[in-house]
Amino acid sequence: MAKFKLKLVHLYPLFLNLYGDIGNIITLQKRCEWRGIELDIQQFNIGDKLEEGTDIFFIGGGQDRQQVEVSQELQKYKSLLTQEYENNSVFLGICGGYQLMGEYYQPHDAERLEGISILDAYTVAGSNRFIGNVTAEADYIQEKNTLVGFENHSGLTYLRGDTTPMATIVVGNGNNGIDKTEGARSKNAFGTYLHGSFLPKNPHFADYLIKLALQKKYKDNIELEPLDDSIEIKAHESVLEKAY
Secondary structure, eight states, rough: SSEEEEEEEEETTTTOOTTTTTTHHHHHHHHHHHTTEEEEEEEEEETOOOOOOEEEEEOOOOOOHHHHHHHHHHGGGGGHHHHHHHHTOOOETTHHHHHHHEEEOTTTOOOOOEESSSSSEEEEEEEEEEEEEEEOOOOOSSSEEEEEEEEEEEEEEOOOOOOOOOOEEEESOTTTHHHOOEEEETTTTTOOOOOTGGGOOHHHHHHHHHHHHHHHOOSSOOOOOOOOOOOHHHHHHHHHHHHO
């Protein structure tokens, strides 16, 4: 019997599923499995019932049309998701999912898409598309503070209030191409524009999320068993090499 058990809910995988972001789920699944941590993964789509008690939420990226439908559906669960956020559940949002974790996304010539506001941020459509490899630094991660990935977005995201950047841009554009910020973080909620997928190339960040989820559920500072990340680190370093 597993000593530790976690529950992960994948929000709207039938709609927000671009750029191989399912790789983030697989990474969390395998890194838990290799350590004997039981990870219960549940898909949540339109028409499903969302319940309390989730340890990790994941929401991926999609096109504007899919974001419209998801934005409308998310409003039904805004109160519950906010409660889970306040209870220190871990959230990871990628690209379009990241935008909907904020207050709103304003497309070109279309109605504003309301988010769930667990991140104090807003996004407006830009006139240029940011495409390319990204290198950033997250000083709060002690094991390894570089993050790498691939951005492909035209949305311009701006942070406010107590929401801080997930990382600082070294190479790439990040949130808006101006202020050198990439992604956002507040409590245990994180949003980012990094695809690639993000977590396979950043195993140290995947472990950071797993530790946060375990600490949230078991109220203890649990240390993770080390894994052989030689292949993952090679993938990480390959992006670093391309960025410079």
